[in-house]
Amino acid sequence: MKISIGARVEEAGSSIKYKTGGWRSYRPVVNKDKCTKCWLCYKYCPDAAIEKGKDCAVIDYDYCKGCGVCAKECKFEAIEMVPEVK
């Protein structure tokens, strides 16, 4: 690999090429009927893997690492962690 001068990286946010979703052993599943769009989960996700959807919070499974913070912090129990199965 050719290393740029000063190991400079030109492409901002290029880490999105790496999908951390594969790290997950549990998957957060949002219950649309329970989600009140308070966006607490969005605020607390360390990985910016939650989108403010039209009807409810939407998880980006490409990057969600399955930490469970969103499910734990949701005051309305609108997110459930379910085991990932192959």
Next chain:
Amino acid sequence: MIEETEFLAPGHRMCAGCGVALSARIAVNTAGKDTIVVSPTGCMEVTTTQYPETAWRVPFLHVAFENAASAASGIDSALKMLGKRENKNILVFAGDGGTFDIGLQALSGMFERGHKVTFICNDNEAYMNTGIQRCSATPYGAWTTTSPPGKYSIGESKPKKPIARIAAAHCIPYVATATIAYVADYQKKLKKALAVDGPSFIHVLAPCPSGWRFASDELIEVSRLAVQTGVFVLWEVENGEMENLKITKKIPQRKPVEEYLKTQGRFKHLFKPVLRKDVIGQIQAEIDKKFERFGL
């Protein structure tokens, strides 16, 4: 699809449920696009800049472990010389090792010279990136790989260095403490810090599930309990006037410190095989003393 306001892109390799990642995400999104981030070596730097990739959507400079504050000072001076200093934030994200220990001299110099830089210490209370070694931010009684409890040891034997008070002693315009559970408080403080004309310092308690030994989903609860038990006090002070220190989150009903300690495996030797009432009592007494001193 990622929101445009995310200046720390996903795909970075911080552990699942990392408090440092959340702190950085909150801070950089609050500071906005006209921000330059400087970072010494540590978890955040190695995991967000895996060459040839970067998770940053703002300019980011990695320097050595000891000199983030010097590099940030240089950016401040250079932009001034170029007449381009207006409307830009310079934000340092440093670990506790890079702040309390090896980065302290550079930081003190940056304060003394009066550079307009906001220095955020994401404190996970040990050298995590290199494998959980104790440092001067590690709390009394905590297990780390270099403060193992045993027959003759209760874990870390020294109290935590009061870094925010040390920063305030430099009489810089703004110093505050914050933690990730209290996002609005953190954001408000950061905005104040960025607005002052001179150095500012925010000490952020950033729990680390891997090093503190708790399940990743407990992240926010651990941060919250640190405040509710008085282990970590949320305050701010302007121009080093400690007599005008303002507590930003008052805790009328302080919880016993056990409630915080027992959430984390790094303190489990204080509960099993024998309950170390003496050590827990000592930790509680230190907190009580601190609150007395603060006049709370």
